[in-house]
Amino acid sequence: PRNLVLVLGDQLDLDAAAFDGFDAARDAVWMAEVAGEATHVWSSKPRTVMFLAAMRHFADALCAAGRTLHYTLLSDAANQGSLQAQLDADVDRLRPAVLVMTAPGDWRVLQVIKGVAQAQGLPLVIREDRHFYCTVREFAAHARGHNSLRMEYFYREMRKRHGVLMNADLPEGGQWNFDEDNREAFGTAGPGPVSERAVFEPDAITRDVIALVESHFATHPGRTEDFAWPVTREQGLVALQRFIAERLPLFGRYQDAMWPGEPWLHHAHLAAALNLKLLHPREAVDAAVAAYHAGAAPLASVEGFVRQILGWREYVRGIYWTRMPGYAEHNALDANEDLPAWYWTGRTDMACLRDAITQTLQYGYAHHIQRLMVTGLFALLYGVKPQQVHVWYLAVYVDAVEWVELPNTLGMSQYADGGLMASKPYIATGKYIHRMSPYCRGCRYDPAKRTGDRACPYTTLYWDFLMRHEARLSANPRMALQVKNVARLNDEEKQAIQERAAAIRSGGVA
Ligand code: FAD
Ligand code: SF4
Numbered sequence: 001p002r003n004l005v006l007v008l009g010d011q012l013d014l015d016a017a018a019f020d021g022f023d024a025a026r027d028a029v030w031m032a033e034v035a036g037e038a039t040h041v042w043s044s045k046p047r048t049v050m051f052l053a054a055m056r057h058f059a060d061a062l063c064a065a066g067r068t069l070h071y072t073l074l075s076d077a078a079n080q081g082s083l084q085a086q087l088d089a090d091v092d093r094l095r096p097a098v099l100v101m102t103a104p105g106d107w108r109v110l111q112v113i114k115g116v117a118q119a120q121g122l123p124l125v126i127r128e129d130r131h132f133y134c135t136v137r138e139f140a141a142h143a144r145g146h147n148s149l150r151m152e153y154f155y156r157e158m159r160k161r162h163g164v165l166m167n168a169d170l171p172e173g174g175q176w177n178f179d180e181d182n183r184e185a186f187g188t189a190g191p192g193p194v195s196e197r198a199v200f201e202p203d204a205i206t207r208d209v210i211a212l213v214e215s216h217f218a219t220h221p222g223r224t225e226d227f228a229w230p231v232t233r234e235q236g237l238v239a240l241q242r243f244i245a246e247r248l249p250l251f252g253r254y255q256d257a258m259w260p261g262e263p264w265l266h267h268a269h270l271a272a273a274l275n276l277k278l279l280h281p282r283e284a285v286d287a288a289v290a291a292y293h294a295g296a297a298p299l300a301s302v303e304g305f306v307r308q309i310l311g312w313r314e315y316v317r318g319i320y321w322t323r324m325p326g327y328a329e330h331n332a333l334d335a336n337e338d339l340p341a342w343y344w345t346g347r348t349d350m351a352c353l354r355d356a357i358t359q360t361l362q363y364g365y366a367h368h369i370q371r372l373m374v375t376g377l378f379a380l381l382y383g384v385k386p387q388q389v390h391v392w393y394l395a396v397y398v399d400a401v402e403w404v405e406l407p408n409t410l411g412m413s414q415y416a417d418g419g420l421m422a423s424k425p426y427i428a429t430g431k432y433i434h435r436m437s438p439y440c441r442g443c444r445y446d447p448a449k450r451t452g453d454r455a456c457p458y459t460t461l462y463w464d465f466l467m468r469h470e471a472r473l474s475a476n477p478r479m480a481l482q483v484k485n486v487a488r489l490n491d492e493e494k495q496a497i498q499e500r501a502a503a504i505r506s507g508g509v510a
Contacts, residue, residue: 001028001068003125004096006087006113009037009051010105010401012058012233013277014065017127018102024066027100030090031059033074035216036082041395042344044222046229046364048213050398053206053231054276060205061233070094074212083109087116100125105275105403107324131277132314133162139318149420152177154318155311164285164310165292165303172292177307178300182252185436190259195246197264198239199228206231221344221396222361229272229364229398236273237283243268244287245296252301256369258437260351263359267367268305271399274313281309308368316407319421328390330410332418333425333469335383337505343375343392348510350457351443352433353378364398371397372426374433376413380425381461382505383468386416424478427465430456451496457504464501467494 005018007029033055038048052074062069072079072086080086091099099117103126104110110126117124128135134142142157143149156176159165165172186192202210210224230236243251247266254266273279285306292302320327342348346357356370366375371393379389386409393409394400411421430447434440440447445456450463466473466486473479489497503509 001094001096002026003028003098003100004070004091004094005029006099006101007031007058007062008101008104008109009055010276011102012054013102013131013280014061014233016102016277017130018100019067020127022067024068028068028070028094028096029062030070030087030094031055032072032079032083032086032090034072034079034081034083034086035074038217038220041391042220043217043394044361044364044396045213045217045220045224046222046227046362047396047398047400048217048220049206049209049224049227050229050231050272050364051276052213053202053209054278056205056209057232074216084112084116087113088120091116091120091122096122098123098125100127102127103129105129105401107320108402131280132317133158133281133310134314134318136318136321139314140322143318143322149319150423151311151315151421154315155307158310158314159306162310164306165289165299173299173303176303178252178303181300182255182304184253185257186254186259188438190438191254191257191262191265194262194265195242197269198230198235198242200230200235200239202227222364226362229269230278233278236270236278239273240268240270240279240284240287243270244291248288248291248297248301248305250301252298252304255304256373256436258352258367258369258374258433258439260355260437260439260442263363263365263367265367269365271397271404272364274309275399275401275404281313285309313404316411316421317403319407319411320403323417323420327410327417328387328406330416330418331386332416333383333414333472335380335414335416336385337383339379339384339388339392340382340507340510342510343379349444350378350510352437352439355439360396364396366397369436371408372413373428373436376409377426377428377432378458378461380414381427381458381465383465384414386410386414389414419476424476425473427462427482428458429462430458433458451493451500455500457509460497460500460504463489463497467497 033052059069059071080089099122142154146153230239250266274281288302288305291297292299346354346361348354352374356366356374360366390406390409394402394405407421410416415425434447446454447456447459449455450459466483470483470486474483
């Protein structure tokens, strides 16, 4: 071929820039399923199924569009096992004049492809990823113009630049942010009937992939029995419409709430479809804004949803691409514990963690507050090495791709970047979880206790965290109040907290 267009597992968009000027007579597309992408982290079965099933459906869409495709199956005898070796072998065989691609999402993958092109002496054309609202260059310019990088300023700039929820120069409804309205818990009666998430029964292609993953990656974490994610653009659009019509109205209000055995609640469950590029973020944002204008959803919900996509999602991508590769190595709090083994099984007595991890392994999904304030918070307080936390998050979620996962994990949840993403560590005792859910009622621990046999590990570790990082945290005005409380503890209490924290870390309490 003249141009060989490289398509990665998270670039499944027929209209991507890589296809600009595609000439069916002279160009061809390259895709490959390689085991290395499922083993460089211990990728969970649902996540691997998500990628491979979406890739195979996309391959069909490419063929239907008349584009010549060279596709390597995981089970092909000649499969080389890694992205680098597979591309190298295929370039040898196909002898293209030029390699063309849309900018990849992962820094690591970009290096691999550049390396192959260079070794082969082939030109590599990398095109802008039009999927995003903000280019990396624009983000870098924004970052240069601000001393402290804060999502809120970036988000306002994006709202103005793209005219989203704006009345001339003013934000719709007179305020930029409705966060205060978006923190309700469910009452004692629970969430009540929540409209079911969109379920897509696996078709023959996806069933094949499930069988393949079960045999190739048998020991990997997670289950495939309940796999029902959208794996085509059409299904992604259905999932989006269902969310907008049925769950968006209450999305904002209950964004932070949790309920045992209820993984889906009022969330969108669209991150995987967006990250694999089955859906365009503009489609999601436009649909939500249209629902607001039609009177079908309140502004607080719509603004909350828009902020996640136009704000956070674009912001973390900018951080990732302007800070890599160094970003992945940060460990500002010098956290060096190993991730407890039960993160991979859910076998713990802590009710909130057990539920969050069990559903994660079952579906490849947990909502934001479960990720941030249950699994993430525990790892932060425990002092797990951020790189191990990163590996876990990248492995277990169907929507996990590094550009979005890494800043959320290392920065937002573990404070490992020392305050670039978040102005202070998100720390809390078990009382936060108690406020947002009924988990503590069914737990052997007590969120109000920091010492003794029934002490909630979050609560013990919270105080231990404040004590361990007192000097650093008291320099942060936003933490001063929390840190001051340490001074109220007498030596005996401090020692009891430290002893209990040590028991938790040694696995005596789990
Ligand atoms: P909703 O809550 O319904 O939100 C709607 C959409 O907004 C999401 O689909 C997503 O595209 C976007 N969004 C929301 N929050 C964020 C955020 N903080 N950063 C970027 N986009 C956001 N998101 C991923 O897409 N992939 C990841 O690997 C990932 N890892 C995370 C790890 C940690 C430790 C934390 C705290 C968050 C992580 N997030 C990740 C962000 C967020 O938790 C998920 O996007 C969200 O839970 C996905 O579920 P949903 O589609 O139902 O989202
Ligand atoms: Fe979680 Fe602690 Fe509540 Fe148990 S008591 S559910 S561990 S917050």
